[in-house]
Amino acid sequence: MALLTVGSVAFDAIETPFGKTDKIIGGAGTYIALSASYFTADQKIVSVVGEDFPKETLDDLTNRGISIEGIQIKKGEKTFFWSGKYHNDMNSRDTLVTELNVLEKFDPVIPERYQGVDFLMLGNLAPAVQRQVIERLKTRPKLIAMDTMNFWMDIAWNDLMETIKLVDVLIINDEEARQMSKEYSLVKAAKKIMSFGPKYLIIKKGEHGALLFGPNKVFFAPALPLEEVFDPTGAGDTFAGGFIGFLARTGDVSFENMKRAVIAGSAMASFCVEKFGTERLMNLHEEEITNRIMDFRSLVDYQMEKVI
Amino acid sequence: MALLTVGSVAFDAIETPFGKTDKIIGGAGTYIALSASYFTADQKIVSVVGEDFPKETLDDLTNRGISIEGIQIKKGEKTFFWSGKYHNDMNSRDTLVTELNVLEKFDPVIPERYQGVDFLMLGNLAPAVQRQVIERLKTRPKLIAMDTMNFWMDIAWNDLMETIKLVDVLIINDEEARQMSKEYSLVKAAKKIMSFGPKYLIIKKGEHGALLFGPNKVFFAPALPLEEVFDPTGAGDTFAGGFIGFLARTGDVSFENMKRAVIAGSAMASFCVEKFGTERLMNLHEEEITNRIMDFRSLVDYQMEKVI
Numbered sequence: 001m002a003l004l005t006v007g008s009v010a011f012d013a014i015e016t017p018f019g020k021t022d023k024i025i026g027g028a029g030t031y032i033a034l035s036a037s038y039f040t041a042d043q044k045i046v047s048v049v050g051e052d053f054p055k056e057t058l059d060d061l062t063n064r065g066i067s068i069e070g071i072q073i074k075k076g077e078k079t080f081f082w083s084g085k086y087h088n089d090m091n092s093r094d095t096l097v098t099e100l101n102v103l104e105k106f107d108p109v110i111p112e113r114y115q116g117v118d119f120l121m122l123g124n125l126a127p128a129v130q131r132q133v134i135e136r137l138k139t140r141p142k143l144i145a146m147d148t149m150n151f152w153m154d155i156a157w158n159d160l161m162e163t164i165k166l167v168d169v170l171i172i173n174d175e176e177a178r179q180m181s182k183e184y185s186l187v188k189a190a191k192k193i194m195s196f197g198p199k200y201l202i203i204k205k206g207e208h209g210a211l212l213f214g215p216n217k218v219f220f221a222p223a224l225p226l227e228e229v230f231d232p233t234g235a236g237d238t239f240a241g242g243f244i245g246f247l248a249r250t251g252d253v254s255f256e257n258m259k260r261a262v263i264a265g266s267a268m269a270s271f272c273v274e275k276f277g278t279e280r281l282m283n284l285h286e287e288e289i290t291n292r293i294m295d296f297r298s299l300v301d302y303q304m305e306k307v308i
Numbered sequence: 309m310a311l312l313t314v315g316s317v318a319f320d321a322i323e324t325p326f327g328k329t330d331k332i333i334g335g336a337g338t339y340i341a342l343s344a345s346y347f348t349a350d351q352k353i354v355s356v357v358g359e360d361f362p363k364e365t366l367d368d369l370t371n372r373g374i375s376i377e378g379i380q381i382k383k384g385e386k387t388f389f390w391s392g393k394y395h396n397d398m399n400s401r402d403t404l405v406t407e408l409n410v411l412e413k414f415d416p417v418i419p420e421r422y423q424g425v426d427f428l429m430l431g432n433l434a435p436a437v438q439r440q441v442i443e444r445l446k447t448r449p450k451l452i453a454m455d456t457m458n459f460w461m462d463i464a465w466n467d468l469m470e471t472i473k474l475v476d477v478l479i480i481n482d483e484e485a486r487q488m489s490k491e492y493s494l495v496k497a498a499k500k501i502m503s504f505g506p507k508y509l510i511i512k513k514g515e516h517g518a519l520l521f522g523p524n525k526v527f528f529a530p531a532l533p534l535e536e537v538f539d540p541t542g543a544g545d546t547f548a549g550g551f552i553g554f555l556a557r558t559g560d561v562s563f564e565n566m567k568r569a570v571i572a573g574s575a576m577a578s579f580c581v582e583k584f585g586t587e588r589l590m591n592l593h594e595e596e597i598t599n600r601i602m603d604f605r606s607l608v609d610y611q612m613e614k615v616i
Contacts (some may be wrong), residue, residue: 089492184397187535208516211533219609220530225519227495259610293612299528300608302567304601 002042003248004114004141005033006133007237008103009047009057009071009124010080013096014276016231017088024277025057026082028147029121031234033242034281035268037064038122038289040248044114046070046133048102060282069111074102090229091206106138110136118251121244123237127156127163134166143253145169145196145244147236148181165197168253171240173204188212190283200258202243204236212262214255221262222299224270231276235269240280243267247289267292310350312422312449312557313341314441315431315545316411317365317379318388321404322584324539325396332585333365335481336455339542343549343576344429346597347370349555352422352588354378356410358387368590375500377419382410383486388462398537399514418444426559429552430454431545435464435471442474451561453477453552455544458487462476473505476561479548481512494519498526510551512544520570522563529570530607532578532600539584543577546589550576575600 007029014021029047036043051073058068073173083097120141122130130146130226144167152160153176164170170193174186180196181189190201190213201213207229208221243258243265250257270292271280315337337355343352352375358383361378366376390407414437430438438454452475458470461484472478478501482494488504489497498509498521509521515537517530550573551566553599558565578600579588 164481185537187533205516208513209530218533218607219610222517222528222530222608225495225526225528227493229493256610260612263610263612265585297612299526300530302527302564304568304571304573304605 001040001118001142001248001251002044002116003036003119003121003244004044004046004137005036005066005121005123005241005244006031006046006108006130007032007121007125008080009045009049009053010082010103011143012081012123012233013083013275014233015085016090016276017086018228018230019276021276023081025054026234026277027080028125028234029158030061030278031272031281032121032123032153032241032244033061033238034064035238035265035272036245036248038268038284038286039065039242039245039264041065041214042246042248043067044070044083044111044117045111046108046114048072048074048106050074050102051076053079066113070109070114072109084233086232089230108133108136115139118142119145119244119248121240122167123240124149126228127152127159129142131159131163131166133214134163142169143247145171145240147171147240148176149184150176153179161196169199169200169202169258170198171202171204171236171243173206173236177203190218200255202262204239206232206235210239210262212258214258217255219255219262221259221266222296223266224271224295224299226270229273233272233277235272236273239265241265263293263296267296281304309348309426309450309559310352310424310513311344311348311427311429311552312417312425312427312554313337313344313356313431313549314354314438315340315429315433316388317353317357317361318390319389320389320541320585322539322541323393324398324584325394326536326538328466329584331389333362334435334542334585335512336386336542338369338430338432338546338586339545339580339589340549340552341369341374342372342586343546343573343580344553344556345374346576346592347550347553347572348596351375351553352378352419352425353589354418354422355381356380356414356416358382358385358410361387369567371546375415375422378417378422380417384493392541394540397582398540417443418443423447426450427552427556428452429548430475431459431548435460435467439467439471439474442471450559451476451555453481453548455479455548456484458484461487469504475506477508477510477566479507479510479512479544479551481514481544485509487513495526508563510570510612512547514540514543518547518570518574522566524564527563527567527570529567529574530604531574532603532607534578534581537581540581541585546580547573547574547577560590571601571604575604
């Protein structure tokens with residue numbers, strides 16, 4: 001089924017304990033779209049870049065079956081740029097540079113041919129922009145998922161609350177869930193956040209896996225224990241892309257199928273962190289993905305009939 | 309099969325954001341023994357207490373089928389006492405008081421009737437004392453598991469290295485695994501620690517679950533997402549007790565069965581944190597335990613035949 005991905009297509013410069021990059025391709029929209037492209041062949045993206053953005057990268061997206069008609073290219077303007085440096089434990093990072101550039105006045109235009117999509121994934125953007133996208137779709141998609149971040153909780157709380165009312169699945173990390181709910185327990189946090197609107201909530205816990213909450217239901221997907229996390233940038237977006245891509249592929253939005261989608265997202269994220277930026281997501285083979293998903297299965301698999 | 313538990317039987321005073329206790333019953337040996345008692349009826353304990361230790365508590369252990377012949381009662385001496393205060397996030401705590409008392413010169417005596425046990429669980433104690441216990445058993449148990457802590461890594465490294473060479477399963481937390489291995493990645497840490505001797509390693513990650521490593525194998529058990537963690541004291545020992553108790557019950561030390569044992573341990577730990585101290589472990593019903601173990605199953609359960 002058709003998937004519309006909305007999110008930044010951007011430049012990043014990253015420093016980790018393993019090395020340092022120049023400007024490389026990044027952006028939530030890029031990670032989501034690349035990740036989802038392994039699951040669905042019918043994907044469209046809405047974004048904005050500057051004149052400085054390489055045509056080859058847009059071709060890469062096209063080659064992965066993603067329609068780029070919705071990417072506006074702003075003449076004389078520059079692409080969004082973020083630069084960050086990870087600490088030794090890889091669990092925290094400092095932002096060194098944020099240049100909003102074209103994102104500052106981003107007015108998401110939905111091409112006519114994009115109307116009627118079945119799934120909508122809203123990558124992290126100003127909540128007002130995310131809401132505009134929903135409002136500009138003439139028919140409501142079967143399922144809307146969105147990501148956000150603590151920054152918007154700080155400066156655009158009311159906007160954020162208005163927007164999350166409109167979505168089915170909210171995807172955030174544990175720190176964001178705690179900030180949004182003002183609850184430390186993630187179980188309590190989930191209840192409170194779902195009372196704000198979303199029927200489903202995914203709390204990403206990085207190396208500690210992810211929790212999927214639904215009406216009176218909870219599912220836990222582990223993260224694969226990895227020898228090395230090379231670069232965590234984009235892992236959360238890659239997770240979201242695998243999740244929504246799996247749902248779009250299967251067309252099934254039941255809680256049972258969302259569990260599988262969370263595993264698919266976790267598997268994609270585990271690839272993402274193996275190399276800098278989007279490198280690992282450019283040339284994955286179906287077999288690698290299937291094997292990785294099976295690794296998740298065996299990680300938590302046990303037989304237990306009678307207990308005591 | 310017969311299980312020998314060695315560990316402190318002690319007094320604790322605990323402060324959490326939910327309240328404060330006077331001196332209550334604590335100690336690694338107590339938690340391990342109580343937890344294991346739900347799985348095996350043939351358990352013996354070796355420990356030491358002072359004259360101030362309540363006879364009723366020893367009776368409680370006896371009533372749970374635990375042989376207390378190996379608990380030395382030192383006339384005119386005082387029982388080990390620990391007092392701690394948890395921070396608001398419950399993930400860290402400050403030790404307020406540690407009075408070693410009878411533990412200072414603990415010389416573990418193995419009653420003749422304890423010889424020939426099949427399973428040995430060494431709770432956290434000085435590594436030299438743990439080694440003495442192993443040396444004083446005339447026949448080597450089928451499986452030896454031990455816990456330790458960073459304190460012994462700091463002050464008794466060589467002793468610790470000598471002792472862990474002799475055990476089959478080492479059970480420590482993530483912070484301790486990182487300190488012991490000097491590796492941040494838990495996968496790398498596990499490889500290194502297993503190269504020190506133990507064939508199996510369990511890394512407890514508190515609210516993030518537990519990892520079981522074996523020769524080229526890894527298994528992950530989640531922690532149950534809880535609304536409230538009332539008091540984490542003893543959760544790690546309770547985990548160890550459920551783990552070794554399950555193995556002793558089944559007599560099967562295969563990796564497949566250790567997975568089940570890790571789930572059993574995780575279930576027991578999830579009860580422990582619901583009340584102060586050992587309270588929750590005093591009167592559990594088999595049905596509660598079975599149901600809790602099934603909750604773990606459904607938490608990670610999903611069907612995924614064909615992927616992409």
